[in-house]
Amino acid sequence: MSSQLSSQLNKPATQTAGAEGYNFAYLDEQSKRMIRRAMLKAVAIPGYQVPFGGREMPLPHGWGTGGMQLTATVIGEADTLKVIDQGADDTTNAVSIRRFFAKTAGVATTEHTADASLIQTRHRIPERQLRNDQILIYQVPIPEPLRFIEPRETETRKMHALREYGAMQVKLYEDVARFGHIATSYDYPVMVNDRYMMDPSPIPKFDNPKMNQMPALQLFGAGFEKRIYAVPPYTRVVSLDFDDYPFEVQSWEESCSICGSDHSFLDEVIMDDAGNKMFVCSDTDYCRERVEQGFTAENPEGQQGLTPEHNQVQQENKKQDDTKAEEMAL
Amino acid sequence: MNAIQNVNGQPLKGGKDTSAERQAGKWQDDAPLLSVRDICKFYAPGKGCGDVSFDLYPGEVLGIVGESGSGKSTLLSTLSARLQPDSGQVIYNSAQFGELDLYACDEAERRVLMRSEWGIVHQHARDGLRMNVSAGANIGERLMAVGERHYGSIREKAEEWLTAVEIDTGRIDDRPSQFSGGMQQRLQIARNLVTHPKLIFMDEPTGGLDVSVQARLLDLLRNLVSQLGLSVIIVTHDLAVARLLAHRLMVMRRGEVVETGLTDQVLDDPQHPYTQLLVSSILQN
């Protein structure tokens, strides 16, 4: 575990900022300590689901209390928080969660991936490559990847303990038998560190390769089922597949109608009653960043001779694409 | 079909072993596959099974018969590592692990056995099949569990085994819930046999089926068992089924074994009064 990671997790609980009458980041210190212990265990055993005695957060359903409890536990005064919902920072959920922590912890918030130290997410991993000094926190609805085939918890625990993952392959078999290819496109199961089968939460499989060897710490919180799991920085994460039907990510014929990107996850947007549609980056911050740098639908290569900053970002993105290509080649 | 082989790696061949072969005691040449010593499992006095000991040899089919409630299923569960006995030992001679004391060994080894060297055919197909996935996936699951990762070859083997149990390969993508009772049982058998197990446990595999469907299933079972050289422990209250499949019989009553012997001997010349009653009640039907 990197030193800044352990210092993040062991952050002293002395912060005072935040709303009157509440503890820092709302959650009481005893619960935070308990959750930190579970987190440390989760980091020590990548992909393993650690049970924790989760608290009820007084929040409306769908806010993702699992993710919020983890965020409340690791957040410190110096953090800058970003919240993504479906890739966007401006949905009701994302705005509410950001406000909640701005109010209860007094922390800075941002929509810029690059400026965030802590990112809570539902449904997406940012397109911009994350750094080792960042933490990505996922809200997870159903943490158990084997649940669909085995409803008994005692049995799924045994299957993990004994590494009995043949049943998981059945799901992929059914896909190929029915659709001629692996049609599972969200919640696509992965093997973590060559040991534990993990549900990556409902992110598109497009994002799966980003989990592999990610420099940032990835934490997963399931509030309803009270489970925490983690992928430490630079950990091997492999998507399941068949030898003759290898893992593939989604791809689009189209490019983003705003920034011209041909390498990001695109959302289809219906434009009018006539059914005209366009495709735009689901990661709104990434799209904005590209537009700021001069990329447009008409000029997807960007303008020549822009600022050095622009060139640097472009290079970073290229590097990210290269690693992606490498992973896919593996 | 030629990819389907018996446990010794030889291709399937037709033919059944004869009673003469059985009577010659050819089983005794090999070491026992399963050794059962003083197994006891009682839920209440008289309810369960007690003091059961026997050896099962490779290629042997043992029938367990007796009236309802006599403890047949309880015994079968303890023999197949699914129900911890109160006392006693079950030793299995594993190709992968050597001699295994089923209730003292590592659970991981026991579970590997259950999906590779063993098969379990349940009376109710829904207990032995995954009803919400296709027939092909039902057969392929064991292959994937032992590490097969090539879709094409999984599918090929699934088709071979569908053929072997006389199910049209065109039904490979249908779910078992769309199958008749007899087909579900045959699918269950295929699902078990795909990893070439040595020992199969069956609990009333023909129970609840129409008579003509039963006859076809029995015929299929008998052929597969002799062609693949399988060892089988089969529980049935139907003496006709026992007569057709089993080399040796164990008669149970109120949790105890009252008589054992070669099938023909037990059925044609029963010694214990309870067996005599059992046999005569069948004859009266």
Ligand SMILES: Nc1ncnc2c1ncn2[C@@H]1O[C@H](COP(=O)(O)OP(=O)(O)OP(=O)(O)O)[C@@H](O)[C@H]1O
């Ligand atoms: N889980 C259990 N708890 C308590 N009693 C049980 C349990 N399982 C079985 N029994 C009792 O043990 C006795 C033996 O049951 P078992 O199912 O082994 O009989 P069986 O010979 O298989 O009968 P059948 O032919 O009806 O299937 C019965 O009296 C049964 O009621």
Ligand SMILES: [Mg+2]
């Ligand atoms: Mg029974």
Ligand SMILES: [Zn+2]
């Ligand atoms: Zn865009």
